[in-house]
Structures are given as C-alpha cells and as structure tokens.
Amino acid sequence: MGRVPCCDKDGVKKGPWTPEEDQLLVQYIQKHGLGCWRSLPKNAGLLRCGKSCRLRWTNYLRPDIKRGPFSPAEEATIVHLHGMLGNNPSKTVSVERSLYGDKPDLGYKRFLLILPDIHELWAYMASQLPGRTDNEIKNFWNTHLKKRLTSIGPKLQISQSSSSSEPINIKCKSPSARHMVQWESARVEAEARLSKQSLLVKPTSTAKSHPDIFLQLWKSEVGETFRIIEGKDGKTCESLVSDTPPAIKNESVFLADTVSPKPFKTNTFIDTTQEQEDTCKPNEDMMTVSDSIGSNEFADSTDTELKLLLDFPGGNDLEFIGEESEFFQLP
DNA sequence: AAATCCACCAACCGCTATAAT
C-alpha cells in the first residue's frame, strides 16, 4: 500500500552543488520541464535526492530569481510585513470562517483587510517580492534586518524602568515606526494574554479547535480598539463598510489612517502590572486611548534613520499594500 | 603571516498538509 519510496537514501550526495550538477539539473528541466522530482535525479544523472533538486531549483537555479542586494523598498516591505505578522508559523489565517460558529461581523472583515491571508510568513513575503525566494528573505531577515532593528532599538526609546512592572514607554518619532512598534506590542501582548487565558480557562472543544489567532485577536482588546474606532465623520468602522464592493485601496488607506492612531497614542504606555492583574478581564481596555494622533500627524516625520527601514512613501503605513491587490481580498 | 572571529547564505532537517496507491 502507499507509494514507492522517492529515492534510496544510500548513495545520495549531500552538500554544496557543483556547477556540473547545476548544469545537469538546468538542462534536464529545460528539456523536460518541471515534473516529478522523484524521478528527476535518476533521469538527469544526478546523485541527489529529489528534494535536494527541488530546493536547488527553487532557491537558486530558477530563471526568474532576482539575485543581488535587496532594494530599500523590498527591505521596507519585509520589515513591515514582519512587524505586522511576526514569524510564528502558528498564525494561520483560515478562510473557512464557518468553522467558528459565530459569524464574524463586517468589522472583523475590515480588521482582516490589513491582515492578509497568511499561511506561511516567508512564503507570503516571497509572493509579495517577485524574484525573491522565501529562503532568501528569511536569510536576509535573520542576518541583516533583525540585527539592524535590534541596533536601532534604543532609538525607539522603548524605556523600561528597573521594575518590570513599570509601564513601557514607547517614544518613537516616526509614525510608521510607531505604528509598527505599537502593532507588534499589541500583537505580542494579545498573544501573551490569550496564552495565559488558555491556561486559566478550562479548554473546551470549541476553544481547542480555534486555530485563527486573528479571530481571537479581533475578539480581544486589540480587536476591540478596532471595533470601537470612530471614523473621521464620527461613524464606526462597521458603518463604513457598504454591502457593495468598495474601492478597496482607498478604503483601506482610510482605514489605516483612522485605525492606527486611535488605539494608541504618541507615547503608548502599556502597563504590564495591569496586564498581569487583568488577565481574566478580556473586555477591559488594555490600551491607553488617545485622540492625540490623527492622520495629520503622519506629516511630521523627522526620524530619517528609521525612515529607510520602516517608512513608506506618502507617510501612510499601509499605503504600500495598496499596490498589491491580493491584500484586499475579503476572506 | 597565522590565528581567530564574524557575517553571510546555501543547504539540510524536521514537520505538516496533501496526494497517490
């Protein structure tokens, strides 16, 4: 029963590929096209397993791969997506909303507008950066961007007193950097809270089968801050969603303008003491809400050192997303 | 000049979902 083995493990070469092996692989694929990786090594005269051939082709030999350094725009995209999504592979967004019993409302759909349908982070980033592979992006993040973000950490002025119970004061001049830090803080915090709650609350069958962390986020305080946002004209988010398909890009940009400032303030204080005490009060606001930031504030960026990494043309955090229509497909 | 350190990145590993038998 089942399939025959893909290749016998004995006699399979490992390690770096030689130019001769590359040539054999490329020539074979050019002649026969992409097909069964299992039979490819034998047919191409390679002493490699099919998996190794596939990886070599996917990550290095593919003709549409863009080599060379990442452009600032590519860097910014990676940083921004990583800031929004993190790199936890468990953050799977399911499109099968019917699984959840309670039907998500329109506000939730809007919430998801800025959270693309991610199944795999690096693969998704690769899909947003034509010519780049997930492996390349992952390497670039691990060796360059993570380090740079760490090194500029002090410039974000995320100060924390000696007591861990003191509030974390985020003072970041760049609106986009602020937005990213704020979102990441909220996301991490919400995850921590959900994690704590999952330990405190008896697991139910429905809770166990709740794989969508974004739905949980939406139902948490973070989502709350999105749900209760008032638009510029005083309407709520939900009320802004029409039944007819909107001009997605414009609406989403507007969403970014209205949503990002409201839940957070310029100096966002996240009271960790309060957080520890409030783990069983999911409905209380955990964010200090202020109206001190509006879309106008996006014009006052002076944080040039962060700008390259974190900002986008036009000063709108999510404007770059507008270039990719895939972002705005409703789940 | 030799030894050591460090950054980079290709390749591997282990895992999961899906497809084939």
Add this chain to the structure above:
DNA sequence: CATTATAGCGGTTGGTGGATT
C-alpha cells in the same frame, strides 16, 4: 479507509570568505 510518498514550509546548521587581532 489506511498507509506512505511528495511538496512545501520555517528553523537551523555548517562551510566559506573577508575582517580583525
């Protein structure tokens, strides 16, 4: 339906080359 291979993913490792001591 059960079993097993395959494809594809994120995380990690290890070789290589340049920089520093």
